[in-house]
Amino acid sequence: xxxxxxxxxxxxxxxxxxxxxxxxxxxxxxxxxxxxxxxxxxxxxxxxxxxxxxxxxxxxxxxxxxxxxxxxxxxxxxxxxxxxxxxxxxxxxxxxxxx
Amino acid sequence: xxxxxxxxxxxxxxxxxxxxxxxxxxxxxxxxxxxxxxxxxxxxxxxxxxxxxxxxxxxxxxxxxxxxxxxxxxxxxxxxxxxxxxxxxxxxxxxxxxxxxxxxxxxxxxxxxxxxxxxxxxxxxxxxxxxxxxxxxxxxxxxxxxxxxxxxxxxxxxxxxxxxxxxxxxxxxxxxxxxxxxxxxxxxxxxxxxxxxxxxxxxxxxxxxxxxxxxxxxxxx
Amino acid sequence: xxxxxxxxxxxxxxxxxxxxxxxxxxxxxxxxxxxxxxxxxxxxxxxxxxxxxxxxxxxxxxxxxxxxxxxxxxxxxxxxxxxxxxxxxxxxxxxxxxxxxxxxxxxxxxxxxxxxxxxxxxxxxxxxxxxxxxxxxxxxxxxxxxxxxxxxxxxxxxxxxxxxxxxxxxxxxxxxxxxxxxxxxxxxxxxxxxxxxxxxxxxxxxxxxxxxxxxxxxxxxxxxxxxxxxxxxxxxxxxxxxxxxxxxxxxxxxxxxxxxxxxxxxxxxxxxxxxxxxxxxxxxxxxxxxxxxxxxxxxxxxxxxxxxxxxxxxxxxxxxxxxxxxxxxxxxxxxxxxxxxxxxxxxxxxxxxxxxxxxxxxxxxxxxxxxxxxxxxxxxxxxxxxxxxxxxxxxxxxxxxxxxxxxxxxxxxxxxxxxxxxxxxxxxxxxxxxxxxxxxxxxxxxxxxxxxxxxxxxxxxxxxxxxxxxxxxxxxxxxxxxxxxxxxxxxxxxxxxxxxxxxxxxxxxxxxxxxxxxxxxxxxxxxxxxxxxxxxxxxxxxxxxxxxxxxxxxxxxxxxxxxxxxxxxxxxxxxxxxxxxxxxxxxxxxxxxxxxxxxxxxxxxxxxxxxxxxxxxxxxxxxxxxxxxxxxxxxxxxxxxxxxxxxxxxxxxxxxxxxxxxxxxxxxx
Numbered sequence: 001x002x003x004x005x006x007x008x009x010x011x012x013x014x015x016x017x018x019x020x021x022x023x024x025x026x027x028x029x030x031x032x033x034x035x036x037x038x039x040x041x042x043x044x045x046x047x048x049x050x051x052x053x054x055x056x057x058x059x060x061x062x063x064x065x066x067x068x069x070x071x072x073x074x075x076x077x078x079x080x081x082x083x084x085x086x087x088x089x090x091x092x093x094x095x096x097x098x099x
Numbered sequence: 100x101x102x103x104x105x106x107x108x109x110x111x112x113x114x115x116x117x118x119x120x121x122x123x124x125x126x127x128x129x130x131x132x133x134x135x136x137x138x139x140x141x142x143x144x145x146x147x148x149x150x151x152x153x154x155x156x157x158x159x160x161x162x163x164x165x166x167x168x169x170x171x172x173x174x175x176x177x178x179x180x181x182x183x184x185x186x187x188x189x190x191x192x193x194x195x196x197x198x199x200x201x202x203x204x205x206x207x208x209x210x211x212x213x214x215x216x217x218x219x220x221x222x223x224x225x226x227x228x229x230x231x232x233x234x235x236x237x238x239x240x241x242x243x244x245x246x247x248x249x250x251x252x253x254x255x256x257x258x259x260x261x262x263x264x265x266x267x268x269x270x271x272x273x274x275x276x277x278x279x280x281x282x283x284x285x286x287x288x289x290x291x292x293x294x295x296x297x298x299x300x301x302x303x304x305x306x307x308x309x310x311x312x313x314x315x316x317x318x319x320x
Numbered sequence: 321x322x323x324x325x326x327x328x329x330x331x332x333x334x335x336x337x338x339x340x341x342x343x344x345x346x347x348x349x350x351x352x353x354x355x356x357x358x359x360x361x362x363x364x365x366x367x368x369x370x371x372x373x374x375x376x377x378x379x380x381x382x383x384x385x386x387x388x389x390x391x392x393x394x395x396x397x398x399x400x401x402x403x404x405x406x407x408x409x410x411x412x413x414x415x416x417x418x419x420x421x422x423x424x425x426x427x428x429x430x431x432x433x434x435x436x437x438x439x440x441x442x443x444x445x446x447x448x449x450x451x452x453x454x455x456x457x458x459x460x461x462x463x464x465x466x467x468x469x470x471x472x473x474x475x476x477x478x479x480x481x482x483x484x485x486x487x488x489x490x491x492x493x494x495x496x497x498x499x500x501x502x503x504x505x506x507x508x509x510x511x512x513x514x515x516x517x518x519x520x521x522x523x524x525x526x527x528x529x530x531x532x533x534x535x536x537x538x539x540x541x542x543x544x545x546x547x548x549x550x551x552x553x554x555x556x557x558x559x560x561x562x563x564x565x566x567x568x569x570x571x572x573x574x575x576x577x578x579x580x581x582x583x584x585x586x587x588x589x590x591x592x593x594x595x596x597x598x599x600x601x602x603x604x605x606x607x608x609x610x611x612x613x614x615x616x617x618x619x620x621x622x623x624x625x626x627x628x629x630x631x632x633x634x635x636x637x638x639x640x641x642x643x644x645x646x647x648x649x650x651x652x653x654x655x656x657x658x659x660x661x662x663x664x665x666x667x668x669x670x671x672x673x674x675x676x677x678x679x680x681x682x683x684x685x686x687x688x689x690x691x692x693x694x695x696x697x698x699x700x701x702x703x704x705x706x707x708x709x710x711x712x713x714x715x716x717x718x719x720x721x722x723x724x725x726x727x728x729x730x731x732x733x734x735x736x737x738x739x740x741x742x743x744x745x746x747x748x749x750x751x752x753x754x755x756x757x758x759x760x761x762x763x764x765x766x767x768x769x770x771x772x773x774x775x776x777x778x779x780x781x782x783x784x785x786x787x788x789x790x791x792x793x794x795x796x797x798x799x800x801x802x803x804x805x806x807x808x809x810x811x812x813x814x815x816x817x818x819x820x821x822x823x824x825x826x827x828x829x830x831x832x833x834x835x836x837x838x839x840x841x842x843x844x845x846x847x848x849x850x851x852x853x854x855x856x857x858x859x860x861x862x863x864x865x866x867x868x869x870x871x872x873x874x875x876x877x878x879x880x881x882x883x884x885x886x887x888x889x890x891x892x893x894x895x896x897x898x899x900x901x902x903x904x905x906x907x908x909x910x911x912x913x914x915x916x917x918x919x920x921x922x923x924x925x926x927x928x929x930x931x932x933x934x935x936x937x938x939x940x941x942x943x944x945x946x947x948x949x950x951x952x953x954x955x956x957x958x959x960x961x962x963x964x965x966x967x968x969x970x971x972x973x974x975x976x977x978x979x980x981x982x983x984x985x986x987x988x989x
Contacts, residue, residue: 006146007207009109013116013135015200020120021971022192028125028171030967032132035163036116039139042151050146053223055231058148059240062232065154066247069163070254076170077261083174084262095965192972199979206986 006047014040025090027082031075038068105145111138129167136160147222150229323378323406324387326371327457330414331404333363334453338446341439354429357442361425361449365418372411376843383407383846384523386459399519405459409847412657412840413456413589420581420664421449423817427672428573430806430813431679441481445577448474452582456589460520461510464590468506468550471583472499478578479570491566498563502553505546506590512543513597526596526850533600544597544604547590551608555587555641557615562913564638568630568685572675575630580637580671581664588644588660592653595851599651606736608649613740616642618910620750624757625906627687629678632758633670636711639747640667643726646744650737651853652729654832654841659722661840662828666710666719669821673703676814677762679805681770682780687758692767696774700808701763703818708759710825712752713874718828720870723748725832728866732858745873752877760885779805834867835860 013036020033042061049057083089115135119128136159143152225231236244337360341353375383388403404410425445432441451474455467473496480492510520516532516539517525533540551557556564556579567579578584591598591608598605616639623635640663647656677693677700678685694701710719727748730741770780808814832840841857848854858866884891896903905911962973 004207005105006142008204009112011200011203011207012113015196016116016120018196018199018975019193022968026125029128032119032128035132036119039136043139043142046143046146046148046151055226055235058151058227058232059235061151062154063243063247065159066251070250072163072166073254073258076166077258080170080173080262089174091967098963098965195972195975195979199975199982202979202982202986
């Protein structure tokens with residue numbers, strides 16, 4: 001298969017994730033959509049790695065997975081803390097950090 | 100053969116992605132993502148990234164998603180409206196994302212980028228095996244490896260700090276409506292003046308219970 | 321020891337005295353501050369005598385000695401040195417200043433005895449003497465300016481010595497502001513002269529002057545006129561004289577020292593020192609003479625109607641300084657300086673006696689309320705008589721010889737100067753009138769209550785202190801004339817200096833009797849050797865004619881005063897009723913204060929108000945800072961609207977940005 005197809009799939013997943021980030025009010029779901037976007041990037045990286053025969057792409061993809069895991073950890077911790085403070089778990093209502 | 104597998108995996112991944120976005124119950128979204136991840140692992144296998152695929156299934160789908168499941172179970176998630184955002188973003192969001200997708204497709208499928216239309220480099224023995232990945236991690240890419248581990252430690256500490264229970268501010272399931280008596284008695288708190296608790300009575304007229312009740316009924320001072 | 325070593329010591333002792341009294345004021349008790357202060361000045365006087373002796377020991381041609389302690393040339397770029405010039409003129413001035421200062425210090429020991437600011441007073445007084453000595457001993461323009469400014473500052477400190485009195489602080493500020501005006505003139509004049517001579521040193525500038533300046537060249541005239549501005553401000557000549565009567569708010573020793581004997585004579589010293597320049601610019605010298613003459617007449621007319629005792633003496637000072645300035649401007653250097661010396665004697669004496677009289681009145685200074693103190697205060701009366709006779713110019717007192725010395729020189733020079741001489745005689749007549757008006761009113765006639773009490777041996781004290789000028793209640797806690805008033809009859813420390821000064825006022829004239837001796841002229845001749853006007857002394861005969869005319873005029877003045885105020889007591893009232901408007905005009909000091917207020921003070925106020933409201937508030941605060949603030953504020957308000965707090969808008973913005981970037985790369989590829 002031409003690599004281009006893999007990249008098209010990656011682009012589509014990325015944009016679907018983007019739609020999810022923009023439209024869903026629940027921060028949990030937003031984080032899930034972020035995961036989607038990261039995975040799309042991973043796919044693109046691995047595809048390019050296959051194309052060039054350079055394993056650096058796969059290493060990069062593994063590191064991206066590590067970063068995603070960290071980010072999920074902290075993000076979920078935040079959501080739990082918000083829930084514990086009895087605030088609404090809804091990004092539209094969590095808007096006090098503003099000018 | 101590989102083309103068929105590719106299309107199956109791609110369609111599965113895309114379905115999972117759309118499911119994440121469109122399903123109303125967050126729990127179902129999580130499950131959709133898990134499916135997506137597994138199909139993505141199949142795509143990785145097709146691209147000869149065996150170790151990455153294994154890591155994807157074991158770490159990503161196996162650990163990170165389990166974490167998500169725990170949090171969703173804790174927070175609870177019933178059905179919720181798909182979007183509470185105002186009119187502008189409800190339309191513009193998808194529009195922009197579509198525009199980005201179209202753009203990228205044009206970039207990829209158009210004749211601009213030549214290298215993308217090739218079939219890939221010739222196969223090297225051991226490409227994508229754990230041995231090769233491991234060798235690279237410990238030699239050329241040692242620094243990113245160490246930094247990544249540091250990052251994991253920081254994230255773990257951060258998670259502990261964020262989610263710990265603090266004394267006094269008892270979160271969780273206890274109701275906060277019962278304000279503990281922080282101020283000592285007879286210092287003139289609102290509670291005392293309205294008669295919620297005995298203490299500093301400023302006005303002898305308030306000793307009259309009827310009147311006090313009438314005042315508090317009207318909404319206190 | 322060389323004369324310059326004595327010169328440096330002359331400067332050192334008062335400075336040490338000032339520092340000692342200032343630093344130790346908390347621990348000093350009793351009169352120790354006064355003793356230290358007086359001792360310091362006395363040592364300065366001794367060193368001045370030492371300088372005199374060593375200077376006389378040298379030959380006539382080498383009697384101008386300079387000594388330099390530090391050279392600022394490298395830092396300042398001009399030949400500025402910390403140098404003094406010891407020559408007959410400066411030694412003469414130093415002797416007069418330190419001698420009279422010693423006596424006044426001793427007088428103050430008793431006069432200010434119960435005052436809370438006792439040590440502070442002596443510290444200021446020593447500082448003043450140091451500055452004055454620095455002024456007269458300065459060897460270059462730089463130190464002259466420094467001494468000049470210090471003297472102004474000391475005058476301010478001493479005039480507003482009783483600082484809780486609003487009239488005193490206002491007077492201090494007025495004196496200081498006018499003095500600063502003079503400082504500006506002095507500095508600018510120095511610059512004009514420096515521009516051509518290229519040196520700040522006196523001797524070198526004077527040597528170079530005839531070569532770099534043409535006769536009456538504009539730069540030199542401008543420079544000398546500016547120097548004259550400085551001289552007029554310091555010596556209270558018209559139109560910069562308005563500060564002197566107000567300066568009588570200070571304690572009487574201050575008036576005696578600063579505003580009679582020393583500071584106001586600084587202008588005279590300046591003109592005498594700069595005589596080579598003034599002789600090269602006769603225009604400026606003429607201006608000086610005319611202003612001096614004008615001042616002596618105006619001041620004399622005002623003094624005739626003044627009712628405040630100290631102000632009469634103040635205007636008298638102004639008038640006599642007018643004589644001196646007139647004298648040194650036209651070339652009568654030794655005569656002018658001789659008059660400076662004798663004036664220091666009898667004017668300080670008059671002020672001291674006035675202080676004693678005011679003490680007897682319990683702080684009251686108005687002549688209207690004083691009468692008949694002759695029997696109650698005989699010593700003070702005697703001092704007043706001696707001082708008054710010397711001031712009026714009656715033979716054989718010193719004032720007679722010195723004043724008529726000046727007038728004789730003027731008459732001898734001829735031309736326009738004779739007119740000045742005749743006006744000088746007119747002034748002498750008025751001098752006699754106002755001086756003896758003061759004496760007859762205060763000491764003759766029916767004694768007032770305070771005098772009668774004093775005759776019985778009890779000194780009058782008011783119960784509570786009121787400012788006699790404004791009637792406001794005074795804060796006696798901070799050191800006003802304290803609960804004790806000291807009069808000369810009772811305090812030896814007051815009596816002794818007055819006696820010495822009285823003696824000097826009587827016999828001081830023997831130093832320069834025409835035809836018999838001319839010790840002052842001879843002593844000062846090395847300084848004025850390069851002058852072509854100094855030697856134009858009148859002949860002995862014409863000098864004696866002038867002296868006799870002067871004596872006659874003095875007797876006439878005293879006689880008029882006697883007739884108006886003693887023989888026919890109602891005459892003054894009748895004259896006042898008939899010449900009512902003239903009287904008001906003179907009483908309001910020729911409306912000089914109002915004129916200056918209208919022409920200078922109010923425009924300055926308007927300018928300040930305009931600057932504040934328009935420039936400061938409108939342009940700077942409103943326009944520049946306000947504008948900057950507004951711009952920044954508007955900009956940040958605009959940026960702030962991007963921070964909505966909604967997470968999704970941020971994400972959308974990022975997405976739009978990514979879209980844009982991809983578009984750019986796509987198009988450029």
